Amino acid sequence: MKVSWFGWSLLSLLAVPTLAAPSESGTKVGNRLEKRRNNRGIDAEEPSIFNGLDVPPLLQLTPDNYEELLKDGTWLVKHYSPTCAHCRKAAPAYQTTYEYYYTSNPLSPSSAKSPDPKSLNGFTKYYNFHFASMNCLAHGDLCEKLGIGAYPIFAFYEEGVQKDKHVGAKSVADLSKLIEEKLEAIRPGSRPPQGIKLPEVGAPGVDSSAEPDSPVAKDKDPQAGALAGEKQNDLVAQKAADASSAMETSKPGSVVTVKTKHNGPPPNPQGLSVPLTAESFQKLVTTTQDPWFIKFYAPWCGHCQAMAPNWKEMAKEMKDTLNIGEVNCEVETRLCADARVDAYPTIYFFRGGQRVEYTGLRGLGDLLSYTKKAVGPGSEIEDVDxxxxxxxxETEEVLFLYFYDHATTSEDFRAMERLTLSLVGHARIVKTSSAALAERFKISTWPRLLVVRDTRPNYYNALAPKDMRDFRQMLSWMQTVWLPIVPExxxxxxxxxxxxxFVVLGILSRRRSDDFKQSKRELKEAAFEWMDKQIQLFRLERSELRDAKQLRIEEADDRNDQRALRAAKNMRITIREDEKKPVAFAWVDGDFWERWLRTTYGIDVEQGDRVIINDEDNRRYWDTASSGAMIMASRTSILETIPLVIASPPKLSPKSTIGTFETFFFYTRSFLSSHPILFFVFLGITVAVVTIIGRGRLxxxxTTRGGIIGNANGSGGFFHLDGKEGFLNGGSTGKVD
Known part of the structure; x- marks a missing residue:
C-alpha cells in the first residue's frame, strides 16, 4: 500500500513540469510577437508571424545593395533615423502594413485563405512589389544622394528610379491608400472594388473576409462600376479616358461618315495584360467600343501556364496599340460562365460588346500576327481611292471592297460595320466611292460588295436591297471566299x-527559295486555269439548260398547248453545285510539318517539292499521276491528274491515311451517318437471323438428347424407368416393383 502511494506521488511530481511547460512553437510565436511589439523604434531583425504565416524581416538597403535590389519591380522604402520620434511612431504601422500585404492573397484579396507568399501567386511575385527600409543615420550620404531631407519619408521606386515621396508619420490606412494606387497601376482591376479590411497596428492577423471598415474612395459611388483600368490610364496619360465623336467629311459631295477620335490615352499604355473582374469587365469591355484581346484561364491549367510567357510578351509588344486582358476563371466563375468558357485557355477578341473567338496557335508569332491584323479592321473601315x-x-492576299454612293443609307453602313469583327484575323475590308474603281470592276448598282483575291474579283450576289443589309447572309458568303486562292x-x-x-496540296520547302517561288507560282497558275475551266463548264451547262428550256417552250407553242407552255416558262434553271465535290488548292510548309507529312502521307520533304490530292472526308489521297510518276509541282501534272481523281469512281487507285483496323471503324461510322435507316434495317435483319439460327440449333x-426424364427408347436423361442403372434403381436387391 505504501509502495503504491509512493509511486503515485512520484508520477504526479513528474507530470507537473510536463503540464506547465509551453510548447516550443508557442514560445517562438510569443517571443516573436512580444519582440515586435516592444521594438517600436527599430525594424525587427527576426521573422514575425502574421495570419499564421512566417514573415521575413524588412530588407535593409545599404550603399552596397540598393542599386541591385531596386532595379527590378516596384519598391516602397521607408527612410528613417532611429533617433527620430516620428520614425519610432511610424515604425509599427509600416511593419504591420508590410506583414499584411506580404501575406495577402492577390488573386482574391477578400479571401481568408492566403497562398504561400513565396509562390507565383503570392503577393510579392504577383505584383513584383517589395518593401524595404533605409537607415539614414547609418547611411547619410546615400540618403542625401536620394534627396531625403526629413524623416520619415516613404518613397516609391520603379525599376530603380524614384517616383514620388511622402513625408511624415503614416497610419496603416494612409500607407494602404498609397499602396493600393500603385497596385492598381501595376495590375489594373486586380484590387477589390469594395475595399479591404485593414489590421490594427501590431495585430497578429486580420480577417480578410470581413467587411471593410470604409469603402475605398474610388468605389464610394456604387453606380460608377469598376474604375481600375481608367485609373491606369489616368496615371499614365494624366487625363481621364474620355471619348468624343467628330463629324468629318471625307470628300466634297461624298457621303458623310462618322469617325470616333479618342482624346484620352492610347490603349494598353503600360504594355501589360490587365486582370479583369466582373465589374471592370463590364466597365472597360462590354460598355465601350474599345477593342480588347482577352484570355480566360485557370491557374492550375498546364496549357495556360505554358502560354503565359508568350501572352505576357505579346502584351508588351502591343503597348499603345491594343488592350490586352485576362480573366481568372477560378475567381470570376460567374463571368466565365456568362462568356460560355468551357475549356482553358479560351481567347476572345471583343469590341463594342461583340466578340469573336481566337482559335489559332498560341505561339508568340501567332498571337502577334492575329493582334496586328485585329488593330486595323477591328476599329474602322478605311475609305480608299x-x-x-x-x-x-500588293500587300493583302484577300481584300473585300464595299462600293457606296450618295444614296447609300445608314442602315447599309451599319450592316457593313458589323462585318469587321468577324473578319479579324482573316481578311480586310475597305470601302470606296471611287469612279475609277467602279469602272474597273464594272459596278453599275450601289451599294455593292466584292472580294479581290490575286487581282481576281468575286461578287456578292444581292438580288434585292435587303440582301445588302442582311448581315448573316453577307457573312456566310464572306466565309466561303476569305481564304486566298492558294492559302498556306x-x-x-x-x-x-x-x-x-478535294485539296491539291503542294508540299514545299522554304529552304530551297528558288524552287519554293517557282512551285508556288505553278500552284497558282494551276488554280487559275482550273477555276477558268470550271467557269466555262458552268456557263456551258447553264447555256444547255437554257436551250433545253427554250426548246420546250417552242415545242409547246407549236402544239398550241397552253398548259405545257406555262409549265415550260415556269421552269427554273438550277445547277446543283452540292452534287459536285469542289477542288481547292493549298500549300504546306514541308519543313515545319515534316513529321506529320512523313507519318500521314509517307513523304520526305528532302526529296523535293511534291503535290498530293487529298480527300479528307474519306481518309485517302493520291500522290501519283496516270503514268505512275509522282505528281510534280507543275500545272501540267496537276491539271492532268485532277479529272482522274474526281471521277466517280476515281480512275486512279487512292492510298489510305489510316490503318486497316481504323479503316473498318471509319467506314462503319460513315455508313451509319450516311444511311441511318438502311443501317438499322440491316441491323434488325441481322439480329432476327441470328435469333432464328440460335433457336433452331437449341x-x-x-430433340436429339431428349428431356430430363429421357427419350422414348430409354436412352438419355437422368432416369431410366425400365432399367437398373438409374438413380432410382441402383439398390442391391435388383427387384423392380
Missing amino acids: AATFKELE LTASNAREIMDGK LRRV
Missing part, C-alpha cells in the same frame, strides 16, 4: 481548307 487600293493589293495550310485553317473538298439439341 484607286491608288490606295492598288497599294493594298496551318493548324488554325486546316479544317476549313480540307473538309468537304431445338435440334433438345
Whole structure:
C-alpha cells in the first residue's frame, strides 16, 4: 500500500513540469510577437508571424545593395533615423502594413485563405512589389544622394528610379491608400472594388473576409462600376479616358461618315495584360467600343501556364496599340460562365460588346500576327481611292471592297460595320466611292460588295436591297471566299481548307527559295486555269439548260398547248453545285510539318517539292499521276491528274491515311451517318437471323438428347424407368416393383 502511494506521488511530481511547460512553437510565436511589439523604434531583425504565416524581416538597403535590389519591380522604402520620434511612431504601422500585404492573397484579396507568399501567386511575385527600409543615420550620404531631407519619408521606386515621396508619420490606412494606387497601376482591376479590411497596428492577423471598415474612395459611388483600368490610364496619360465623336467629311459631295477620335490615352499604355473582374469587365469591355484581346484561364491549367510567357510578351509588344486582358476563371466563375468558357485557355477578341473567338496557335508569332491584323479592321473601315487600293493589293492576299454612293443609307453602313469583327484575323475590308474603281470592276448598282483575291474579283450576289443589309447572309458568303486562292495550310485553317473538298496540296520547302517561288507560282497558275475551266463548264451547262428550256417552250407553242407552255416558262434553271465535290488548292510548309507529312502521307520533304490530292472526308489521297510518276509541282501534272481523281469512281487507285483496323471503324461510322435507316434495317435483319439460327440449333439439341426424364427408347436423361442403372434403381436387391 505504501509502495503504491509512493509511486503515485512520484508520477504526479513528474507530470507537473510536463503540464506547465509551453510548447516550443508557442514560445517562438510569443517571443516573436512580444519582440515586435516592444521594438517600436527599430525594424525587427527576426521573422514575425502574421495570419499564421512566417514573415521575413524588412530588407535593409545599404550603399552596397540598393542599386541591385531596386532595379527590378516596384519598391516602397521607408527612410528613417532611429533617433527620430516620428520614425519610432511610424515604425509599427509600416511593419504591420508590410506583414499584411506580404501575406495577402492577390488573386482574391477578400479571401481568408492566403497562398504561400513565396509562390507565383503570392503577393510579392504577383505584383513584383517589395518593401524595404533605409537607415539614414547609418547611411547619410546615400540618403542625401536620394534627396531625403526629413524623416520619415516613404518613397516609391520603379525599376530603380524614384517616383514620388511622402513625408511624415503614416497610419496603416494612409500607407494602404498609397499602396493600393500603385497596385492598381501595376495590375489594373486586380484590387477589390469594395475595399479591404485593414489590421490594427501590431495585430497578429486580420480577417480578410470581413467587411471593410470604409469603402475605398474610388468605389464610394456604387453606380460608377469598376474604375481600375481608367485609373491606369489616368496615371499614365494624366487625363481621364474620355471619348468624343467628330463629324468629318471625307470628300466634297461624298457621303458623310462618322469617325470616333479618342482624346484620352492610347490603349494598353503600360504594355501589360490587365486582370479583369466582373465589374471592370463590364466597365472597360462590354460598355465601350474599345477593342480588347482577352484570355480566360485557370491557374492550375498546364496549357495556360505554358502560354503565359508568350501572352505576357505579346502584351508588351502591343503597348499603345491594343488592350490586352485576362480573366481568372477560378475567381470570376460567374463571368466565365456568362462568356460560355468551357475549356482553358479560351481567347476572345471583343469590341463594342461583340466578340469573336481566337482559335489559332498560341505561339508568340501567332498571337502577334492575329493582334496586328485585329488593330486595323477591328476599329474602322478605311475609305480608299484607286491608288490606295492598288497599294493594298500588293500587300493583302484577300481584300473585300464595299462600293457606296450618295444614296447609300445608314442602315447599309451599319450592316457593313458589323462585318469587321468577324473578319479579324482573316481578311480586310475597305470601302470606296471611287469612279475609277467602279469602272474597273464594272459596278453599275450601289451599294455593292466584292472580294479581290490575286487581282481576281468575286461578287456578292444581292438580288434585292435587303440582301445588302442582311448581315448573316453577307457573312456566310464572306466565309466561303476569305481564304486566298492558294492559302498556306496551318493548324488554325486546316479544317476549313480540307473538309468537304478535294485539296491539291503542294508540299514545299522554304529552304530551297528558288524552287519554293517557282512551285508556288505553278500552284497558282494551276488554280487559275482550273477555276477558268470550271467557269466555262458552268456557263456551258447553264447555256444547255437554257436551250433545253427554250426548246420546250417552242415545242409547246407549236402544239398550241397552253398548259405545257406555262409549265415550260415556269421552269427554273438550277445547277446543283452540292452534287459536285469542289477542288481547292493549298500549300504546306514541308519543313515545319515534316513529321506529320512523313507519318500521314509517307513523304520526305528532302526529296523535293511534291503535290498530293487529298480527300479528307474519306481518309485517302493520291500522290501519283496516270503514268505512275509522282505528281510534280507543275500545272501540267496537276491539271492532268485532277479529272482522274474526281471521277466517280476515281480512275486512279487512292492510298489510305489510316490503318486497316481504323479503316473498318471509319467506314462503319460513315455508313451509319450516311444511311441511318438502311443501317438499322440491316441491323434488325441481322439480329432476327441470328435469333432464328440460335433457336433452331437449341431445338435440334433438345430433340436429339431428349428431356430430363429421357427419350422414348430409354436412352438419355437422368432416369431410366425400365432399367437398373438409374438413380432410382441402383439398390442391391435388383427387384423392380
